[in-house]
Amino acid sequence: MIPEIGHFALILALFFSFCLSLVPLVGYWQKNTVLLHTARPLTYLMSFFVLVSFLLLALSFMTDDFSVLYVSQNSNSQLPIWYKFSAIWGGHEGSLLLWVLILSGWSSAVAIKSRSLPSEVGPVVLAVLGMVSLGFLSFMLFTSSPFVRVLPEVALDGRDLNPLLQDIGLIIHPPMLYMGYVGFSVAFAFAIAALITGNLSASWARWTRPWTSLSWAFLTLGITLGSWWAYYELGWGGWWFWDPVENASFMPWLAGTALVHSLAVTEKRGVFKSWTVLLAIFTFSLSLLGTFLVRSGVLTSVHAFAADPTRGIYILALLVVLIGGSLLLYGVRAGQVRARATFGVSGREAWLLLNNILLTVLTLTVLLGTLYPLIFDVFGLGRISVGAPYFNTVFSPIALLLIVFMAIGPFSKWQQTSTSILLKAVLWPAVFAVVVAAWLAYSNALGWIAWLTLSIALWAALLTLKDWFAKVSAGSKGIIPRARQLPRNYYGMMIAHLGMVVTLVGILLVSTSSHETTVKLSPGESVSFAGYEFHFDGISHLKGPNYIADRGAISVSKEGTFVSLLSPEKRFYSTSRQIMTEAGLDAGFTRDLYVSLGEKLADDAWGIRIYVKAFVRWIWLGGLMMMCGGLLSALDKRYRNKVRGANA
Amino acid sequence: MHPIRKKRLITIAIILFVLSSALGLVLYALQQNINLFYSPTQIALGEAPQNTTIRAGGMVVKGSVKRDANTLDVVFSVTDFKHSLQIQYQGILPDLFREGQGIVAQGKMLSNGVFSASQVLAKHDEKYMPPEVSEALEKAQNDSTPTSSSVNDY
Numbered sequence: 001m002i003p004e005i006g007h008f009a010l011i012l013a014l015f016f017s018f019c020l021s022l023v024p025l026v027g028y029w030q031k032n033t034v035l036l037h038t039a040r041p042l043t044y045l046m047s048f049f050v051l052v053s054f055l056l057l058a059l060s061f062m063t064d065d066f067s068v069l070y071v072s073q074n075s076n077s078q079l080p081i082w083y084k085f086s087a088i089w090g091g092h093e094g095s096l097l098l099w100v101l102i103l104s105g106w107s108s109a110v111a112i113k114s115r116s117l118p119s120e121v122g123p124v125v126l127a128v129l130g131m132v133s134l135g136f137l138s139f140m141l142f143t144s145s146p147f148v149r150v151l152p153e154v155a156l157d158g159r160d161l162n163p164l165l166q167d168i169g170l171i172i173h174p175p176m177l178y179m180g181y182v183g184f185s186v187a188f189a190f191a192i193a194a195l196i197t198g199n200l201s202a203s204w205a206r207w208t209r210p211w212t213s214l215s216w217a218f219l220t221l222g223i224t225l226g227s228w229w230a231y232y233e234l235g236w237g238g239w240w241f242w243d244p245v246e247n248a249s250f251m252p253w254l255a256g257t258a259l260v261h262s263l264a265v266t267e268k269r270g271v272f273k274s275w276t277v278l279l280a281i282f283t284f285s286l287s288l289l290g291t292f293l294v295r296s297g298v299l300t301s302v303h304a305f306a307a308d309p310t311r312g313i314y315i316l317a318l319l320v321v322l323i324g325g326s327l328l329l330y331g332v333r334a335g336q337v338r339a340r341a342t343f344g345v346s347g348r349e350a351w352l353l354l355n356n357i358l359l360t361v362l363t364l365t366v367l368l369g370t371l372y373p374l375i376f377d378v379f380g381l382g383r384i385s386v387g388a389p390y391f392n393t394v395f396s397p398i399a400l401l402l403i404v405f406m407a408i409g410p411f412s413k414w415q416q417t418s419t420s421i422l423l424k425a426v427l428w429p430a431v432f433a434v435v436v437a438a439w440l441a442y443s444n445a446l447g448w449i450a451w452l453t454l455s456i457a458l459w460a461a462l463l464t465l466k467d468w469f470a471k472v473s474a475g476s477k478g479i480i481p482r483a484r485q486l487p488r489n490y491y492g493m494m495i496a497h498l499g500m501v502v503t504l505v506g507i508l509l510v511s512t513s514s515h516e517t518t519v520k521l522s523p524g525e526s527v528s529f530a531g532y533e534f535h536f537d538g539i540s541h542l543k544g545p546n547y548i549a550d551r552g553a554i555s556v557s558k559e560g561t562f563v564s565l566l567s568p569e570k571r572f573y574s575t576s577r578q579i580m581t582e583a584g585l586d587a588g589f590t591r592d593l594y595v596s597l598g599e600k601l602a603d604d605a606w607g608i609r610i611y612v613k614a615f616v617r618w619i620w621l622g623g624l625m626m627m628c629g630g631l632l633s634a635l636d637k638r639y640r641n642k643v644r645g646a647n648a
Numbered sequence: 649m650h651p652i653r654k655k656r657l658i659t660i661a662i663i664l665f666v667l668s669s670a671l672g673l674v675l676y677a678l679q680q681n682i683n684l685f686y687s688p689t690q691i692a693l694g695e696a697p698q699n700t701t702i703r704a705g706g707m708v709v710k711g712s713v714k715r716d717a718n719t720l721d722v723v724f725s726v727t728d729f730k731h732s733l734q735i736q737y738q739g740i741l742p743d744l745f746r747e748g749q750g751i752v753a754q755g756k757m758l759s760n761g762v763f764s765a766s767q768v769l770a771k772h773d774e775k776y777m778p779p780e781v782s783e784a785l786e787k788a789q790n791d792s793t794p795t796s797s798s799v800n801d802y
Contacts, residue, residue, distance in 0.1 A: 351657065357662065357663055357666050358666065361666055361667065364670075365670060365674055368674060383780045383783070384683060384685065385685075386678070386682060387681040387683055387701075387754075389681040390677040390682075391676070391677075393673065393676070393677035393680070393681070394673050397673065398670060398673075410794075563679060578743075579743040579744065586729060598739075598741070599740060601715060608740075609739075
């Protein structure tokens with residue numbers, strides 16, 4: 001019964017999302033307050049039934065109900081309980097349900113907060129969110145319901161969750177990622193609502209900002225977790241592969257970063273209005289595109305996609321309707337929202353404009369690299385792959401330039417900043433940074449690219465701190481009271497920018513100062529590498545809940561003193577008959593020791609991969625700082641309570 | 649010039665400059681980093697260029713994997729059931745590399761007709777077949793009338 005009730009709850013949710021996307025809009029056009037006021041209860045009803053169906057699917061997983069096809073494909077009675085829960089989003093159908101659950105979570109949050117919005121804006125925003133839910137709920141019910149039963153031939157046991165996904169990182173990574181890219185639907189809904197109502201005042205940007213910063217923070221965390229997971233789970237020591245699936249989450253992040261910045265300009269200065277609206281549409285469209293790329297199977301092969309096109313075509317149609325519809329609306333209505341205010345060429349607006357241009361260009365280059373093999377394949381030009389070097393070549397110089405602007409930007413004033421003041425403020429830190437970076441690069445035998453990058457990183461960090469210091473030391477109040485007076489928004493920016501610098505330094509050093517080697521070792525043998533001594537103690541066998549494993553013991557010492565005992569594993573998952581490599585890791589602030597077992601060769605010898613990764617933790621540390629920055633600015637006091645008074 | 653117009657002109661000039669340099673960069677990078685896939689048949693017919701990074705792949709021929717006793721050198725053959733290609737590699741093969749499995753390798757053709765791989769890719773799924781490989785197999789099947797019993801040998 002439980003799966004049937006779940007399915008039925010989903011149908012009810014679909015019904016309510018249909019009402020939600022229609023009734024409030026009719027109310028808006030007919031100026032009928034009663035209809036407008038249905039938006040909030042309809043949102044709660046829709047969300048409630050989505051939650052019910054999610055919980056019932058969870059229950060099916062917990063009780064090992066293998067008569068449900070999706071459960072039998074993604075779970076197994078031997079699977080530890082927490083993986084049974086995360087197996088809910090281990091496959092296509094369940095990830096869609098998670099997507100919709102998170103979307104209704106955001107919708108309900110907007111509904112709760114919408115009391116402080118002008119009476120006609122909240123319902124229209126909720127109606128737009130309802131349309132997105134409608135699209136995804138119908139997609140799920142028509143093409144990929146997770147509640148399909150296989151009766152009467154019930155499987156005795158499930159096929160098990162893909163071993164790659166049996167990991168703590170994969171329990172939290174997808175929900176965080178989805179929180180991020182589904183969260184951009186709120187900015188999108190606000191943009192569409194502004195186009196429908198024609199009310200695009202500065203308060204519009206203020207309503208949208210906290211939602212956007214919050215989603216951005218979640219997406220940042222999601223991507224950071226994904227990178228960390230890939231690093232330790234795939235056994236190759238890589239932290240970013242420019243894989244299409246990764247790019248699918250990275251593109252909304254880039255566009256979302258641009259959106260966060262252009263919203264700041266729109267709120268403070270009232271310029272870039274129509275651009276900001278377009279960017280909000282663009283960002284959410286990239287989230288949808290990402291979902292399409294990952295979920296339709298189009299990435300593995302255009303032909304595989306053509307062989308089973310129902311799902312792909314449905315998402316494609318959804319994409320065309322949502323993106324096409326919004327762009328059409330934008331084309332018709334954007335003329336009315338053009339800003340009358342102007343901005344100076346040397347003011348902060350100009351720097352933020354540069355930020356937006358560069359981020360948009362970055363997004364487009366990633367988009368091109370991701371879609372290029374698809375285009376090639378569609379036109380029958382052969383099968384190609386666009387390698388990581390493409391992305392590195394194109395991405396790095398533009399991103400570096402962006403960080404230069406990130407360093408200068410906060411020093412400029414709105415409207416006009418005299419060039420000489422700006423130059424004076426940034427010049428000495430620049431000289432200092434270049435000299436220190438030169439010394440660092442020289443003493444560590446790094447090349448000129450590393451020198452340049454280090455200079456920029458150091459400079460950006462110095463300027464960010466200098467700006468803060470100038471702000472807190474001005475006036476007579478004393479540093480600590482002044483520091484406490486600065487808005488959270490400012491601290492958010494500061495921490496996010498410093499996080500960017502930390503990530504940059506991490507990326508630079510891990511790619512210039514890391515060492516790797518592959519060796520053949522028998523138990524008892526050891527190898528000296530990158531200043532460390534790796535001694536292969538031997539192999540032991542162990543049995544996990546749903547796998548058996550060979551565990552290596554490798555003790556590492558440096559100049560005779562013991563450093564760490566690494567235990568890499570080679571696991572064999574018996575149900576899915578897959579082999580998995582678990583790396584042995586010793587994490588550190590300035591370096592990671594990373595060992596993974598290759599194959600067993602003749603006479604007890606093993607092929608072993610050894611990495612010494614310099615500063616790799618900094619990449620994720622910076623990501624976490626950026627996330628904190630986003631959270632802080634979303635929690636700025638200005639976004640609370642004051643909203644109602646200011647809808648001029 | 650009118651100040652607003654001047655401002656607009658500067659904005660547009662900057663956008664154009666950034667876009668065109670990005671485009672140049674993209675074209676340059678694409679030229680260097682696109683790796684075309686060649687099937688063993690295409691390589692046997694001499695269609696693949698030398699000293700250019702390409703991808704090649706097929707099913708790993710049973711019994712063809714030979715390891716060096718002292719080093720991590722390994723040699724194996726892949727086939728599309730019409731022609732086969734010898735691949736040499738140094739290092740650790742991926743978890744799912746095994747005989748009879750479809751794999752894709754990235755590397756360069758040597759003048760002696762051996763493919764020197766810098767990277768061997770096999771996906772983390774037993775049922776998974778790289779789309780390039782399954783296409784190449786299909787193509788080789790269609791091009792030749794399968795008179796030999798070669799399919800059963802592998």
